Amino acid sequence: MAPIVEFRNAGYAINGRMLVEDVCFQVESGETIVLLGRSGSGKTTTLRLINRLLEPTSGGVLVEGKETMDWDPIRLRRRIGYVIQEIGLFPHFTVARNVALVPSLESWPEEKVEMRVNDVLGLVGLEPAQFAARFPRELSGGQRQRVGVARALAADPSILLLDEPFGALDPITRSEIQKEFRALQKRLGKTMVFVTHDVREAFILGDRIGLMKDGRLLALVPAADFQKLDHPEAKAFAESYA
Amino acid sequence: MSVLDFMWTRRSEVLLLTLEHLEIVGIAILIAIAIGLPLGILMTRSPRMSRPILAFANIVQTVPSLALFGFLIPLPFIGGIGTRTAIVALVLYSLLPIIRNTFTGISGVDPAIREAGRAMGMTDSQLLWKVEIPLALGVIFAGIRVATVIAVGVATIAAAVGAGGLGMFIFRGVSMVDSRLILAGAIPAAALALIADFGLGAIQKRFSKLLCLLCLVSVAATLSACSRTDRIVVGSKNFTEQVILGELLAQQIEGTTNLRVDRKLNLGGTLICHQALVAGQIDTYVEYTGTALTAVLKEPPSNDSARVYDTVRGAYKNQFGIEWTEPLGFNNTFAIIVRKADAQALKLKTISDAAPQTAHWTAGFGYEFIEREDGYAGLAKTYGLRFPSPPRVMDLGITYKAAAEKQVDFIAGNSTDGLIDGLGLVVLEDDKHYFPPYDAVPLVRDAVVAKHPEVRQALKDLAGKISEDQMRRLNYAVDGEHKDVKEVVREFLKGN
Numbered sequence: 001m002a003p004i005v006e007f008r009n010a011g012y013a014i015n016g017r018m019l020v021e022d023v024c025f026q027v028e029s030g031e032t033i034v035l036l037g038r039s040g041s042g043k044t045t046t047l048r049l050i051n052r053l054l055e056p057t058s059g060g061v062l063v064e065g066k067e068t069m070d071w072d073p074i075r076l077r078r079r080i081g082y083v084i085q086e087i088g089l090f091p092h093f094t095v096a097r098n099v100a101l102v103p104s105l106e107s108w109p110e111e112k113v114e115m116r117v118n119d120v121l122g123l124v125g126l127e128p129a130q131f132a133a134r135f136p137r138e139l140s141g142g143q144r145q146r147v148g149v150a151r152a153l154a155a156d157p158s159i160l161l162l163d164e165p166f167g168a169l170d171p172i173t174r175s176e177i178q179k180e181f182r183a184l185q186k187r188l189g190k191t192m193v194f195v196t197h198d199v200r201e202a203f204i205l206g207d208r209i210g211l212m213k214d215g216r217l218l219a220l221v222p223a224a225d226f227q228k229l230d231h232p233e234a235k236a237f238a239e240s241y242a
Numbered sequence: 243m244s245v246l247d248f249m250w251t252r253r254s255e256v257l258l259l260t261l262e263h264l265e266i267v268g269i270a271i272l273i274a275i276a277i278g279l280p281l282g283i284l285m286t287r288s289p290r291m292s293r294p295i296l297a298f299a300n301i302v303q304t305v306p307s308l309a310l311f312g313f314l315i316p317l318p319f320i321g322g323i324g325t326r327t328a329i330v331a332l333v334l335y336s337l338l339p340i341i342r343n344t345f346t347g348i349s350g351v352d353p354a355i356r357e358a359g360r361a362m363g364m365t366d367s368q369l370l371w372k373v374e375i376p377l378a379l380g381v382i383f384a385g386i387r388v389a390t391v392i393a394v395g396v397a398t399i400a401a402a403v404g405a406g407g408l409g410m411f412i413f414r415g416v417s418m419v420d421s422r423l424i425l426a427g428a429i430p431a432a433a434l435a436l437i438a439d440f441g442l443g444a445i446q447k448r449f450s451k452l453l454c455l456l457c458l459v460s461v462a463a464t465l466s467a468c469s470r471t472d473r474i475v476v477g478s479k480n481f482t483e484q485v486i487l488g489e490l491l492a493q494q495i496e497g498t499t500n501l502r503v504d505r506k507l508n509l510g511g512t513l514i515c516h517q518a519l520v521a522g523q524i525d526t527y528v529e530y531t532g533t534a535l536t537a538v539l540k541e542p543p544s545n546d547s548a549r550v551y552d553t554v555r556g557a558y559k560n561q562f563g564i565e566w567t568e569p570l571g572f573n574n575t576f577a578i579i580v581r582k583a584d585a586q587a588l589k590l591k592t593i594s595d596a597a598p599q600t601a602h603w604t605a606g607f608g609y610e611f612i613e614r615e616d617g618y619a620g621l622a623k624t625y626g627l628r629f630p631s632p633p634r635v636m637d638l639g640i641t642y643k644a645a646a647e648k649q650v651d652f653i654a655g656n657s658t659d660g661l662i663d664g665l666g667l668v669v670l671e672d673d674k675h676y677f678p679p680y681d682a683v684p685l686v687r688d689a690v691v692a693k694h695p696e697v698r699q700a701l702k703d704l705a706g707k708i709s710e711d712q713m714r715r716l717n718y719a720v721d722g723e724h725k726d727v728k729e730v731v732r733e734f735l736k737g738n
Contacts, residue, residue, distance in 0.1 A: 051361060053357070053360060053361055073363075074363045074364075074365055075363070076363075077361055077362065082358070082361035084354060084357065084358060084361075086352075086358075087354070087358070088355045088356075088357055088359070089355075090355060090358075090372075092376050102362050102363060105362070105363060105364065105368065151362070161361075
């Protein structure tokens, strides 16, 4: 089966400075890849190349076998769920309207949207009756992040991109939500690319872990093999886990 | 009579002018929103455009309002005398707060929210209308509120170009030295500004519905204003005598023809009236022969009354297509005025008598007197006046009060001014015949005469009807006794 996402020597430069260089990897359908790296290693840039928030300045990125540059960016983005650390919920929308964003943009019929909102809120552990009518400011940080995940899942995308989604949560909430998310992953069978600097999170959630440094992908190995890597950067991360 | 009693007796006029004021401000703000909002949005989309747009709005904001009106009058389409010019000026003033707040409001939206919107596959216009504008609305609305309050204030100055509104009271009050009139304009204007600010704040939540309502009201008001047809527009300069004469022409035309009259009184100085007449913004006003000769035609002053009349009559016909009808009968020459107490103590009868005293006096003049060929410079040369400091320049109406209150000692007024006696002032004789004759004559555009010959006849019927003495009494009835101009003119016409 063809890979669902493929990087072919992809690079991204801004004002002559390379943020990401010569990245090659493939993501198989249904697997979760964690891109692990320090701040500024290029992992967020790599993620943003997938849904064409950024356009590669060299090489190419393929989604479902087609170059992102050949996709209509709006169509492409509506097929890919996206969760960021700052969440970015619309403060003037209720939880229900936030979650319904993409289905509404896609003009789903109203009842279908409502059912879907209730379903995904349930998936992320939020009781629809209790939360649907609330505004983001009336939620805790963890609840907001669950809404962010629900919004990304609402249109049932086959790919989910997550950029340190749990980074801003307190350690206990983070640990809870990671476990729930792991369970959700198994249930939904979505393809996911997950960016983090937390090696513990990488081990919990990743089928494979890609190590990034200075805009380059140093290695992409099954999670179980990560600690065997010989690279000093890998060792630094492995040590921080121990 | 207190200010409030005064306003109550004039309540219909206060209401009318307040509505006019609201109409001007309302239309101007709606247009400013229609221009400013897209410009502000454009700035967020194309940062390169933002500098020139903001620079333009900033520069406009720093131009003094009266100067801006001055620039606009000679321009075709957007300029001229009347409501349109006022609206254009108000729109220009209102742009900056609206543009700037639209830009800051949208730029201030959390980048994470914008990023999330884009990543969810919103198009730029969906992002703008569903996310950025709703979130920036509070800031944008604050800009509209600021613009409205500024516009309510600036609109009072619009009366100077004949746009009406509460500024009419203020200008009239200043020229008549009547603080009740000033307050009758200033109090409702201040109240309007406060109500607009609070009102807009209150409707912020139900923004769209009430804005629509506001639009409808403004459009209806504009339509009703436009539907006025075929009227004779009477103008006047901005001092009491001119307002009385303007009202006189208006009532004479209304009384002897079937035409309807629009009054654009209190238009500012000679040049504004002249430009307005040439441009067809007004159809008739009363001009003085000497003023036309020197200030408009830029010819040297002359002492021969008949020759001056013939000169200006011929020149206006050829150059401007404007007819000088028959003189009204009085000569409103410049008059040098001092306090009666000073004149008695120092035994001053003529300007020559007063010349030696000028070494320890302060002079106060209106703007025109400083600028004009037959004004201050020639006077000082002819009589050898030596003031220790340059003359203080102020509004003509204020000079009387300034002299009476010993702020200045030597002023140039008009020989027909009713206030001279009332304020304890006295006219010094022009013993060297420096001032040329200023015979008052109604002017009318040839185009109007061709279409409505009865207007010329109506104006001719006023020939020789007003002596200097009568004019001074009319002026005093308004300035000194605070009678209503319309009433004073009505009684005068009845007596003839």
